[in-house]
Amino acid sequence: MTEGNTMTTAVESFDTLRRRLTGALALPGDPRYTELTAGFNVAITAKPAAVVEARDAQDVAEAVRFAAATGRAAGVQATGHGLAGTFDEAILVHTGKLDECVVHPDGWARVGAGVRWQQVIDAAAEHGLAPLCGAAPGVGVVGYTTGGGLGPVARTFGWASDRVRAVEIVTGDGVPRRVTATDEPDLFWGVRGGKGALGIVTALEFDLIQQPSLYAGALYFAGADSATVLHRWREWSSTLPPAATTSLAFLQLPPMPGVPEPLAGRFTVAVRFAWTESPEAGSSVLAPIRAAADPIIDAVQTIPYAAIGMIHADPTDPMPVIEETDLLTSFPAPAADALLAVAGPAARSPQVIVELRQLGGALAAPPEHPSALCHRDAAFSLNIIGVPVPPVAALITPHAAAIRAALSPWSTGGALPNMAAGTGADRIARSYDPATLERLMALAERYDPANVLRVGQVPVRQS
Structure with missing residues (x-):
């Protein structure tokens, strides 16, 4: 097959994906591509093959399935604060449009993957409540929380990830799931602290504190x-x-x-x-x-x-x-x-x-x-x-x-997942003890058999 035919086939393939989406698809050269690939750390330039600007969890699932079917990797970005790799030739799922933010006066919140902490802070304040946010309220809720979440009042209230009630996630096999301590407890264990190892989170539910x-x-x-x-x-x-x-x-x-x-x-x-x-x-x-x-x-x-x-x-x-x-x-x-x-x-x-x-x-x-x-x-x-x-x-x-x-x-030799985020086996190994890392990799093999989620800050078993 000639190079020109290969490019034509790739474009036709992306057109198939585009038709399956409620949201948008941006390819290199499109005006939205540069905006959607931009991260907070401008020293890193993301270069995915395409960006899916998801409108709902089904868009995320379509993107992950498409990546698996075409032999590509799939990565995720919302605010760009956790950008740790360049996503070369991957399908980048941008979750910034998943902007649901509901605060319940009895002390908990539900947010989409595109929500930043300041939105939750302001909504919770109306009820005398507060979330366990980070030091920078412009950071996204999901990436921060799945990495543990170490905030300005952490010695009093602990890790943000420990407040999570439920996670809605599209795992690497392209299946949308709702995960709690009783429903799919293995995933509930792994998502809280495991960053993007097991899937792309579309929504979180978590407890708030009373601290006006x-x-x-x-x-x-x-x-x-x-x-x-x-x-x-x-x-x-x-x-x-x-x-x-x-x-x-x-x-x-x-x-x-x-x-x-x-x-x-x-x-x-x-x-x-x-x-x-x-x-x-x-x-x-x-x-x-x-x-x-x-x-x-x-x-x-x-x-x-x-x-x-x-x-x-x-x-x-x-x-x-x-x-x-x-x-x-x-x-x-x-x-x-x-x-x-x-x-x-x-x-x-x-x-x-x-x-x-x-x-x-x-x-x-x-x-x-x-x-x-x-x-x-x-x-x-x-x-x-x-x-x-x-x-x-x-x-x-x-x-x-x-x-x-x-x-x-x-030094302990360890590192928190959210601090100086990075890729590579050595950096990932510093985030976890050996038993935890082994369990995360085993779960990834179970829920992502095609190894679609192999880019970004995720543990990958070395062959």
Whole structure:
């Protein structure tokens, strides 16, 4: 068959798929193709053979079946925040139009795969309720939750995935399924923590919390106070009750819209804090950090839960990033000194953010229903984020490796699925213990016998 005939056959095949869809099909060169393949991390360019802009679960099923019938892989994207691979020649299922968002006043919500957290936050606030969202409310609900979900109040309320009641999913065999703890419990176990290993989620149902407000925000300190603040935070965080969730970040934020002038173009230290009980008690608990040094900015105050995004103040516009991550068993004084030496203000770090999040509290508690989420016993997460632009682009990756090496005596070797999302057997293996990984792969072989879901952040058995 000639190359021209092959291309004609491919186009005719895609036309067959197009006729089966309620939604749209975009091919390379179509105006919608570029929009639908764009991710939040613009350092990664997705290059699928086609994009199905799904309107319902049946569209998702048609796309998965078509991929299997034509020997292609199928991947998924909604908001683009979790883009970890390029989906070369795959069928990309875009779920952004699955925008159902219903909050039930008795304490639970149902959302489609295209819904972002801020939509749920705003709808729940009308009833004095709140979801266990992430630090960036613009992130999609499904990708965040299926990867565990580590948010600003996580030490109080635990993982978002542990709040899931039901999952609607199209598995790799092209079958739409409704999954709960009693209906298809194997899938219920695997979807919560297993990311996209077993299928494409079309809707989630999950419990909400009663938390209309928080005493929360961030304290920002000058780089000159880094050592004092880091060591104080290390000692202070070890005494915190579960009502407190905290993180610390070394920041080198560029001068750009949205960055406060006192932080722009400078090395600073942010201590993030969220307290779920009374503001008076929260102020007392935070007092040792406020007294560590004079803050450049003190933005800790009583806020509505709907303003939870101001705690981390993550960027909202797409940008190129390179990320690395680790989990730590502890963070003693020698670890703090090691971090200062390699990433402190005198280290000439090329990273925009070097962050430590304290874990523990409710995150370490066993869930009501076991899941594929691992590493519940880790004490801290380490997250390193660089922006690959001149003149530091070539320095980011080796410097991140140096940070990880400096903290390796306290590293567990593991990683959370949502942090520094990536593909490849080594990265996937870091997300799970061996028994969990083996069980996920066995389930994938059962529900995806043609290995359609082999692209993106999924475990694939090595031949």
